[in-house]
Amino acid sequence: MAESKTATNENEISRDRLAELLNEDLCREYQAIIAYVVYSQVLSGAQYMDIAAQLEIHAKQELDHALILSRQIDYLGKMPAVTPKPVRTSKNPKDMLRYDLDNENETIRNYRDRIRQCEALGEYAMAEQIRQILMQEQDHQIDLATALGVKVPDVSGGPKARTLRKRR
Ligand SMILES: [Fe+2]
Ligand SMILES: [Fe+2]
Numbered sequence: 815m816a817e818s819k820t821a822t823n824e825n826e827i828s829r830d831r832l833a834e835l836l837n838e839d840l841c842r843e844y845q846a847i848i849a850y851v852v853y854s855q856v857l858s859g860a861q862y863m864d865i866a867a868q869l870e871i872h873a874k875q876e877l878d879h880a881l882i883l884s885r886q887i888d889y890l891g892k893m894p895a896v897t898p899k900p901v902r903t904s905k906n907p908k909d910m911l912r913y914d915l916d917n918e919n920e921t922i923r924n925y926r927d928r929i930r931q932c933e934a935l936g937e938y939a940m941a942e943q944i945r946q947i948l949m950q951e952q953d954h955q956i957d958l959a960t961a962l963g964v965k966v967p968d969v970s971g972g973p974k975a976r977t978l979r980k981r982r
Contacts (some may be wrong), residue, residue, distance in 0.1 A: 820961040827931045833892035835928060840883045842921050844898030849917065852903065853871070853910045862907050865961035869914075872954050879947045886940050908962065915958040922951050923969045 825833075850873035857866040884894040902913045925948040932941035960965045 826944060827853065827934060829890055829935060830892075832928075832931055832935060832937075833887050835924075835931065836883055836887050836890070837892070837895040837901065837919075838881060839924055840895050841897055841899045842917065842924070843876050843880040843883060845901055846914075846917060846921070847873055847880065848898055848901045849910075849914055850876060850895065852901070853914065857907050857910065865911065865957065868957045868961075872957070875950050875954075879950070882943055882947060885977040889940075911958055911962050915955065915962065915964075918951055918955040918958060919967050919969050922948065922955060923950070925951060926969075 816902065850869045853870035854866050854873060857869070857923055887894045902909075904910050904913070929941045929944050932938070932944060956966055
């Protein structure tokens with residue numbers, strides 16, 4: 815179908831726009847790699863031993879995600895991004911875990927949207943790859959929420975449901 819009007823609806827997405835959004839996802843994956851590399855080594859205290867070991871596993875999974883995304887961006891004919899989103903640090907272990915949880919929530923919101931966008935473009939294999947990533951991000955989210963002793967946040971509203979972030 816030859817559509818001349820510009821895509822305004824997120825479901826009416828172009829391949830170029832999808833590549834741009836995947837590059838944003840890639841910058842979040844770089845951010846996650848760095849955060850997990852550092853946090854897994856600096857978290858100290860007996861009560862954080864288990865989660866520190868889990869964060870080391872997360873770091874390696876985030877690298878796999880970055881590789882998968884780079885491949886998809888290249889497939890769409892674009893250059894993969896090279897800059898991580900900023901990484902926050904703290905001396906307080908709880909703060910570090912909270913930063914990670916916030917980032918995972920944001921990542922999950924974005925990947926849920928990305929799957930819909932890939933499918934809208936008929937990129938079903940790409941949607942499947944992102945679904946696999948999303949499953950691991952949800953595990954990360956659960957690991958972090960459990961370590962913090964909080965409920966797993968409900969991020970089902972998609973990237974536009976910003977008000978969910980303000981919830982206690
Ligand atoms: Fe990831
Ligand atoms: Fe993650």
